[in-house]
Structure formats: C-alpha cells, structure tokens
Amino acid sequence: MKVYGLIGINLDHSFSPVYFENKFIKEKITNASYKLFPIHDIRDFKSLIQENQDLSGLNVTIPYKQQIIPYLDELDFHAKNIGAVNTIKFIKQNNSLKLKGFNTDYLGFIDSLLPILPRKRMNALILGTGGASRAVTYALKILDIGYKSVSRNPAGKNELSYNQLDKNVIENHQFIINTTPLGMHPGIEEYPLISYQYLTKNHLVYDLIYNPIETTFLRLAKEKGATIKNGIQMLEIQADYSWKIWNDL
Structure with a gap:
C-alpha cells in the first residue's frame, strides 16, 4: 500500500483527503491511501519520515512551504525559483531515500x-x-x-x-x-x-x-x-x- 499525505498545522478541515479518496474510488486505485500528518514543529519532520516507512509522497501546507526546504535533498527548477515547496516526491533506490521538492501551486x-x-x-x-x-x-x-x-x-x-x-x-x-x-x-x-x-x-x-x-x-x-x-x-x-x-x- 502506497501512503500519501499532507503535513501542516490545523489540518482537520483540509479538503485534500476527500479529494484523493474520491480520486481513488473514481479511478479504481486500490493500492493507495491519503492521510493527514499534523506536525507542530518542522523539526518533527525527520521522525515523521522514520515512523512512516510506507510514505510515497507528501503535500505541504501552511506554515511549512518554505521551512521544509532544508530537509529536502533536491528541488526541481520551479520550486527552486519560487522558493517554496508544496509537493515532496519520495525516491527510493537501492535501500536509500531521496526527497525531492516541487511546487504545483x-x-x-x-x-x-x-x-x-x-x-x-x-x-x-x-x-x-x-x-x-x-x-x-x-x-x-x-x-x-x-x-x-x-x-x-x-x-x-x-x-x-x-x-x-x-x-x-x-x-x-x-x-x-x-x-x-x-x-x-x-x-x-x-x-x-x-x-x-x-x-x-x-x-x-x-x-x-x-x-x-x-x-x-x-x-x-x-x-x-x-x-x-x-x-x-x-x-x-x-x-x-x-x-x-x-x-x-
């Protein structure tokens, strides 16, 4: 099961889980789930990754779109120029993990x-x-x-x-x-x-x-x-x- 999710503060009223749940049903995607990961300090990000080994991707919302950047291994061209990230791709190769930031906002x-x-x-x-x-x-x-x-x-x-x-x-x-x-x-x-x-x-x-x-x-x-x-x-x-x-x- 691939796990995706959202990190930020005050996530209880986010529409993102509903959007992805509907997408999974509509497109008959059965091997994925989308979860909320509220963190109250960006320094908790590392432990979040360690405790959720099934993570395949994250969205980032207020207030971490800029704070998250030092915790990533790479930024794509647009995210680098914008200076903010709302999407993290988990690239798993040879038992190693690389986190790449994007901006789709x-x-x-x-x-x-x-x-x-x-x-x-x-x-x-x-x-x-x-x-x-x-x-x-x-x-x-x-x-x-x-x-x-x-x-x-x-x-x-x-x-x-x-x-x-x-x-x-x-x-x-x-x-x-x-x-x-x-x-x-x-x-x-x-x-x-x-x-x-x-x-x-x-x-x-x-x-x-x-x-x-x-x-x-x-x-x-x-x-x-x-x-x-x-x-x-x-x-x-x-x-x-x-x-x-x-x-x-």
Missing part, C-alpha cells in the same frame, strides 16, 4: 485563473508574502501580469503596507489575490484589511482559501460587484499535478 493557480482572466491588461495586488504568495508571484510573472505585494511589514520597492491601499491603488489594481490565511476555518470572521469600498464590477478578487467556500473577503468583494474566485479549483488542480509527480505520469 503555481500550476493550479494559472490553470484555475485562465478561464476567468479578462483580456484587458490588469495589475495585481498580492495580499501576503508567505510561501503561497511566492507561487502566485511566479505565476503572475509567467502570465506577464504586473503586481505589487502587500505586507504588514513591507520591505522593498514592490511592497506596500495595508495602510497604503487607498482609492488610487485599488482602482489601478483590478486583480486582488489573498494568499494569507485570514478567513480560513475556523477563523472565518477574519479578513484582510483593504479598502473594500473602492472595489467595483471591474475587479477580479481571488482567495486561495477554499474552506469556507465563500470567505468574508470574497463576500465583501461580491457585495461591490466584483468577480470572485475561491481556491477549491486551484487545490484540485495542484493535487492532480502532485499525483502525476508522485507516480511519474
């Missing part, structure tokens, strides 16, 4: 975005500067979409503070992406502090969060007529890419 983001991306030129605001934001930044560069990052502690000329998100900034950045965990279950009342009053029907607002399906961030944007998109499709697409990596498909 940027692929999930691009593939889920293209069907709703307007043809007109847009500039983006990326809320947050963590591991997930790195994949979004990478994707926007591929799509040739200009962007600025928004942080509580901005550093560098391409970063803004939340206090700087005035009418002019919101009007000139019609694509807004939340990569922070604000609003994620169980903290569903939380949301990024942006100037929602300046959103219009011309805005596209994307939340990487998928639980709840409609975050407060998306609800407030929808009330202003903006097009909204949650992270469930991105999750499914990146998970499918992970499966292909694990199984050399």
